[in-house]
Amino acid sequence: MKLHFVRVALVAVLAISWPVEELIAQGSKFSTSAGNTKFSSETPLENINAENKKSQAILNTANGEMAIRMNMRDFVFPNKLMQEHFNENYIESDKYPTATFSGKIDNVPDFSKDGQYDVAAIGKFTVHGVTKERKLKGKLKVEGDKITITSNFEVPLTDHKIEIPQVVFVKIAQVIQVKAEYVLRR
Helix, strand or coil, X not given: CHHHHHHHHHHHHHHHHCCHHHHHHHHCEEEEEXXXXXXXXXXXXXXXXXXXXXXXXXXXXCCCEEEEEEEHHHCECXXXXXXXXXXXXXXXXXXXXXXXXEEEECCCCCCCCCXXXXXXXXXXXXXXXXXXXXXXXXXXXXXXXXXXXXXXXXXXXXXXXXXXXXXXXXXXXXXXXXXXXXXXEC
């Protein structure tokens, strides 16, 4: 009886100090600032791989809206010279420091049930200062208070006006393969 009274009093205090919609919204947001984004460029002459372990992602399970952001300078290459060329010559990281995606899952699963779901998110994907509408397919795994999002997709360089000098044109793929894995928590 005493415990019940304490819970009722706590809910009443929270309801007075915060709008109910805000309380509900905060309970439905999952996020990470340590998402893993990898990309690869494969050609007969050279393979290039890089990884960013600081990608930020947030998912609102109440409406399926999601946003992803990453700093381009956080991509780490096995070769420092490749990393320098990526930031200075191709992505122009000083001018276009981030890549983003903001959109909404079009087939929102029941987040109250653990399981793995095939999903697609439709939204705006921005790289190198150029925004394109994209439908990104992936998988979403719900495990209690943890949601894992994985996706593999391609990024054509021409879609984002990323120009490759003739001298290295045959060493860099015109379509980059991207793999993302984000483990989000409340």
